Amino acid sequence: MPERLTARRTIALVTDDFMPASGPPPAQAPDGPLAWSGYDASRARAAERTGEDESVLYGTATVGGHPCVLVAFEFGFLGGSLGRTAGDRLVAAYRAAAERRLPLVSLVATGGSRMQEGMVALTQLQRVAAAAVGLRRAGVAHVTVLRDPSTGGGWATVGAGADVVLALPSAQVAFAGSRVRPADADPAAYTAEDQHAHGHVDALVPPERLRGTLARWLRLLSPAGAPGEPPEPPRALGSPALPASxxxxxxxxxxxxxxxxxxxxxxxxxxxxxxxxxxxxxxxxxxxxxxxxxxxxxxxxxxxxxxxxxxxxxxxxxxxxxxxxxxxxxxxxxxxxxxxxxxxxxxxxxxxxxxxxxxxxxxxxxxxxxxxxxxxxxxxxxxxxxxxxxxxxxxxxxxxxxxxxxxxxxxxxxxxxxxxxxxxxxxxxxxxxxxxxxxxxxxxxxxxxxxxxxxxxxx
CATH class of the missing domain: 3.90.226.10 (2-enoyl-CoA Hydratase; Chain A, domain 1)
Structure with a gap:
């Protein structure tokens, strides 16, 4: 199993600089929308352990000199799970990318939706999908990096919904998390390598190559101006003679x-x-x-x-x-x-x-x-x-x-x-x-x- 990089370490690994979005998280009802006993205490412990106030952080960054809007999941904060506040931040990031016409880079590491917020958490997937539609309509690219693990709704929306999907070798990548799979399931089916073999991941990229790979994709997916004239056809490389018959x-x-x-x-x-x-x-x-x-x-x-x-x-x-x-x-x-x-x-x-x-x-x-x-x-x-x-x-x-x-x-x-x-x-x-x-x-x-x-x- 690969080393689980924190959100901040991953950001430092791939970016030249990062400016997080400012502002405190919105106030929540005691113990969340379901009044789940102990939820506030769990959040407080997660914040103390990780130094983050939520499972998702976002802001603007440059990667190899190319500006982008960047989202990163912190798996150490309640398993990188999606709740209302995390959904708010994802939607804000997608909208910022669309409005500023900057590519979106997402660094995914999540176990799925947050149980302590019930269906309120699950409906964040619909909000993310709607924000992704806005990004597409704006003609802005989305490149994702799947860290370990990338499962559940986070994989099925943010990760799998990206235009280019990169993954760290040996990362768990699957809709089904490790605790909800059939007992006799083939473990290989839940890996980045298997997702790559079956056409769901574009490339497996080791951590040390992430910055260069992301920079290349941002350069290629951020063309300047209108498409212009059709590409000229390549010149012939074979024999110039035409066939007689x-x-x-x-x-x-x-x-x-x-x-x-x-x-x-x-x-x-x-x-x-x-x-x-x-x-x-x-x-x-x-x-x-x-x-x-x-x-x-x-x-x-x-x-x-x-x-x-x-x-x-x-x-x-x-x-x-x-x-x-x-x-x-x-x-x-x-x-x-x-x-x-x-x-x-x-x-x-x-x-x-x-x-x-x-x-x-x-x-x-x-x-x-x-x-x-x-x-x-x-x-x-x-x-x-x-x-x-x-x-x-x-x-x-x-x-x-x-x-x-x-x-x-x-x-x-x-x-x-x-x-x-x-x-x-x-x-x-x-x-x-x-x-x-x-x-x-x-x-x-x-x-x-x-x-x-x-x-x-x-x-």
Missing amino acids: GWDAVHRARGTDRPRATAYLDAYFTERAVIRGDRAGGVDPGVECGFGLRDGRVIAYAAQHNGATRPAGFRTAARLIRLADRLGIPVLTLIDTPGAANDAEAERAGAGPAIAEAFTAIAEARTPVTSLLVGEGGSGGALALAAPGNTWTVPDGYFSVIAPELAAQILKREPDRVPETAEHLRIRPQDLVELGVVRGIVPPSPSPGQHEAPSRGGG
Whole structure:
């Protein structure tokens, strides 16, 4: 079990400076709203032990030079539990972040709602949820750090409701606290590592790396000004020659030696940070989503890595696009997949709804989206990440309504007619331009001193 850092120690660990909000806590009825015998005495002992007057403190801070509103839970104060006063402070912090348009950073360590305040305590979760809606409407980001433990309503609202979720290794992270779980429950399911494996946590970050990691996220999630023009498509990294035939295009896109999405991301961005998972229990390692810096401009990206895209991949991409849209950050998508995964597990995980979610996220985005086909473009699994009217291709790419082999099977053609079928489908980059499916074919990176615009045609 990790060392349990106090709120103040955690704040000192991650911030350059911290200015707590001033003002005494509001007066309470004797022993709280339920007149719970001994509640005042418990609070007094907790205050003496921790030096805090409540389980939540908040204020303004800077992290790596980036200003933010910061909330920290003190687990030593009645288990970091949420009562009316803690709820007041959380709501005040969310509102301050929204009004000042500063990102919110929350350092969570809580056991849940405070029993001594009964349903009054539990209803603080509704207040926090409403405050979170206000933060989202203001277009302000929320990054959380899950300390040990992060359970109950604090995890289910403040923690899990954040845009980016970081966690300390080995921390307890679960809705069910340690004393209310089934006796035969798998203990691994209640750890930060398991939440990360199942797409509920974006990254596990040891304490010594927290400040740098938070500073990076605050830099990437606090873009200056409006999103502006759509991102320029990356330049082609493979062969500049166009394929002579449809079947040639297929072989080129499936070749093991052509550049993959990772190479394009490395060449395009000077820095990037990844979000992980669909927040519904799934992670697709074949889809990378995150935010990066290009020439000082923040751009969100979703990139397929050449395999069949699983439902979690589509949902993660949709999550990324919606977050970028809310924050006013432009989006780049890199398309490279033979299609959506079509095994039984994918169908049970909701392949159809997940693909629909990705289509919808792009269709409703107000922020500009640019797409680049960098390899295979197989059917709806590829088109789901394509920006209507602003999709480009490299010479190594092809787009097809269906794989030529499958098309030949459906048409009951002999295998030797697959190349002919590929030609009929008109899937070459130059065909796609002529059909109006893509805007143009991007050229290779120009030599120093040259400036080359994407091509809108091809032979």
